[in-house]
Amino acid sequence: MELMLTFCRGFVIPQFECSMQFLGSQHKKDMNAHGGGVEEINQDAARIHLFSWLNMSLANAWRLCVLPVLLAGVLAQGCRGPHEQEDINQQAQIVLKEMGAPLTRRCAAEKTSLEVRTLNLSKLMERGRAPDTLRVVYQVLRQFSKIYSMNLASVTWPRDKVESLRLLLDGQIRELEKCVSNPGSETRPQRSAAIHYYFRKLGKFLKRKRFSACAWEVTRAETRACFQQLPHVMARINAAN
Structure with a gap:
């Protein structure tokens, strides 16, 4: 923070002083070149030039000063914990419900060819510590x-709902990235294998159909x-913390 303030003192203010000196000298040159008869015109031109130049120069310098401060504030938030996930998860469930009617009998019959049971998060998280549990949720999301980045051409869902779901998923993932120690690493081998197996089957099911x-x-x-x-899983994490 001190470095940024030093930069602003050392760059922005001198830029302003320099611009004033420069415009003053330019004004004198114009006066000498054209004579006193055009003094009033040159003064107006100098003022217009001053405001225009300062707007561009100081605006750019201001961005350089303010942007790091704002970025530092965002990064300082860090992990806001599973509590933030509850609201996003509720919104995602509402969007999923509003995307269409319950599963029809005809579509339910096709579920038998999925060849995998619904992912059981509670079972995956048995005897797991809170950080491990968060990592499981992160990997699942x-x-x-x-999955929702695949071919959606045939869906009958409203497009705005699809985009809302994608945004909510991305929001949950970004929040959890702040909470897991190393987002790029995998969960424990057994849990990771179960997650990948389920989603591999789900992806193959979509392609086969x-x-x-x-x-x-x-x-x-x-x-x-x-x-x-997820609410039950997050409640367990909150209790553990």
């Missing part, structure tokens, strides 16, 4: 984000089932 509307409805039902488990 990342995988769902990848050629990303049909029913396949995506099954995927939405699976997503809702996982998201409905």
